[in-house]
Amino acid sequence: MRRGILAAALAGAALLAGCATQPALRGTGDLGLVIERASGQVAVVSHTSRERLATVAGLGDLSHAHVTYSRDGRYGYVFGRDGGLTKVDLLRGRIERRIVQAGNSIGGSISQDGRLVVAQNYDPGGIKVFDAETLEQLAEVPAEYAPGQRSKVVGLADLPGQRFVYALFDAGEIWVTDLSDPRAPKTERYKAGRQPYDGLVTPDGRYFIAGLFGEDGLALLDLWHPERGVRKILAGYGRGEEPLPVYKMPHLRGWAVAGGRAYLPAIGRHEVLVVDTRDWQEVARIPVHSQPVFVMARPDGRQVWVNFAFPDNSTVQVIDTVENRVTDTLVPGRTILHMEFTPRGEAVWVSSRDDDKVVVYDTERREAVAELAAANPSGIFFTSRGVRIGF
Amino acid sequence: MRIPPTLLHVAVLLAAGLAAALSVEAAEPQGKRHEHLIKLVRQECGSCHGLTLAGGLGPALLPENIAHKPLDSMVATVMNGRPGTAMPGWSRFISEDEAEWMVRSMMKGFPELNGARK
Numbered sequence: 001m002r003r004g005i006l007a008a009a010l011a012g013a014a015l016l017a018g019c020a021t022q023p024a025l026r027g028t029g030d031l032g033l034v035i036e037r038a039s040g041q042v043a044v045v046s047h048t049s050r051e052r053l054a055t056v057a058g059l060g061d062l063s064h065a066h067v068t069y070s071r072d073g074r075y076g077y078v079f080g081r082d083g084g085l086t087k088v089d090l091l092r093g094r095i096e097r098r099i100v101q102a103g104n105s106i107g108g109s110i111s112q113d114g115r116l117v118v119a120q121n122y123d124p125g126g127i128k129v130f131d132a133e134t135l136e137q138l139a140e141v142p143a144e145y146a147p148g149q150r151s152k153v154v155g156l157a158d159l160p161g162q163r164f165v166y167a168l169f170d171a172g173e174i175w176v177t178d179l180s181d182p183r184a185p186k187t188e189r190y191k192a193g194r195q196p197y198d199g200l201v202t203p204d205g206r207y208f209i210a211g212l213f214g215e216d217g218l219a220l221l222d223l224w225h226p227e228r229g230v231r232k233i234l235a236g237y238g239r240g241e242e243p244l245p246v247y248k249m250p251h252l253r254g255w256a257v258a259g260g261r262a263y264l265p266a267i268g269r270h271e272v273l274v275v276d277t278r279d280w281q282e283v284a285r286i287p288v289h290s291q292p293v294f295v296m297a298r299p300d301g302r303q304v305w306v307n308f309a310f311p312d313n314s315t316v317q318v319i320d321t322v323e324n325r326v327t328d329t330l331v332p333g334r335t336i337l338h339m340e341f342t343p344r345g346e347a348v349w350v351s352s353r354d355d356d357k358v359v360v361y362d363t364e365r366r367e368a369v370a371e372l373a374a375a376n377p378s379g380i381f382f383t384s385r386g387v388r389i390g391f
Numbered sequence: 392m393r394i395p396p397t398l399l400h401v402a403v404l405l406a407a408g409l410a411a412a413l414s415v416e417a418a419e420p421q422g423k424r425h426e427h428l429i430k431l432v433r434q435e436c437g438s439c440h441g442l443t444l445a446g447g448l449g450p451a452l453l454p455e456n457i458a459h460k461p462l463d464s465m466v467a468t469v470m471n472g473r474p475g476t477a478m479p480g481w482s483r484f485i486s487e488d489e490a491e492w493m494v495r496s497m498m499k500g501f502p503e504l505n506g507a508r509k
Contacts, residue, residue, distance in 0.1 A: 245472065
């Protein structure tokens with residue numbers, strides 16, 4: 001059995017190395033997946049050699065697809081909009097297992113011990129828990145916030161202690177589910193505010209922040225002191241001004257936290273809000289090109305890269321986090337959907353949907369250094385996510 | 392040549408069946424604009440309603456979901472959005488005729504993106 005797996009891994013490595021005779025061993029720490037949305041496939045890439053190693057097809061509707069990784073970086077769990085959950089073997093460049101677990105899904109996350117994969121679903125609203133190895137369903141927590149009423153679930157993130165935190169868009173609540181016993185989930189509920197649209201957990205797993213679409217402010221839950229309940233931060237950041245139309249919902253992820261500060265997209269304002277993570281007070285607001293979608297700190301926190309909503313989505317801006325101002329405005333290609341930093345941040349990969357390419361930037365020089373062809377690329381996910389809390 | 396929407400409405404009153412056929416042809420945007428609008432719906436509307444329009448943060452916009460709803464109010468929603476919800480207005484990018492064509496097309500089953508699979 002074990003030898004079989006090893007042999008298969010070697011065969012896969014050989015395939016990836018393009019070498020048929022001498023099987024080359026390889027690690028997974030510099031691999032990743034690029035979603036090729038329109039064609040329902042993913043590219044297996046290396047961010048060391050900056051090339052596509054394999055293409056895996058047959059993953060269904062990949063709009064808004066999300067990937068979480070096994071802690072050994074070998075498997076990517078790809079969550080498709082159509083409820084598909086596909087376990088992709090990056091070394092062999094093929095599908096290991098695939099199920100359709102919901103009617104409408106927007107992502108998922110993996111447990112602290114790597115044994116549970118949890119999906120967050122719009123329809124049927126709730127979360128589902130799967131065995132990470134077999135994808136067998138172990139439990140379901142319906143987001144039934146009132147009799148017969150289920151909410152869409154957003155912002156799912158893993159927490160220490162086999163717990164998961166997420167927000168209920170329709171219910172305006174944050175739920176924390178403990179999966180210490182995966183077949184018997186225990187859930188706590190907290191009032192959050194109107195229409196939470198996404199969430200993030202700080203890199204230490206202590207705070208959960210939900211962005212609110214229906215309110216001027218964000219909801220903060222201290223998971224070391226959940227009994228204190230949700231606290232509003234940046235309340236009234238819109239200063240009562242009429243919000244600008246939002247043609248695409250911003251995304252939140254743990255990337256936004258750097259150097260003791262969180263960089264957050266304002267809703268309906270062309271601003272990035274900067275908040276001190278010790279006292280959660282606003283320290284700055286940075287005017288940017290348009291409605292921010294992803295606000296992502298380089299791993300060292302010295303820069304923050306921002307992309308934007310339709311119709312201003314071909315531009316990327318770079319914020320200097322010492323001066324808290326935009327230093328660079330780049331146009332990598334048409335319709336920039338996502339960005340992903342390499343683990344130590346010397347490069348960032350940027351997907352241009354309408355130019356069918358991924359552009360690799362040197363983050364120090366802010367210059368494009370490589371390009372990869374990809375069919376309508378959207379999300380880019382490197383395996384380094386597999387070793388971080390909140391991904 | 393396009394038929395002005397007012398004329399269309401008269402036609403609707405006169406003969407619903409014929410008008411349906413007429414209006415489809417009449418309001419159908421042409422060439423590059425047609426392609427652009429299909430892309431706009433599939434990709435930009437799709438970011439909330441799903442690439443397949445089967446729903447997301449916004450509700451599903453498939454025939455079974457909206458075919459029975461009043462056309463005018465659906466068109467108004469597309470043009471002006473719905474205050475208090477995440478649905479923005481699109482009048483900055485499309486004309487009323489185009490919004491009407493979008494809604495009518497959704498009610499019948501919206502065209503696929505060129506060359507893209509489902």
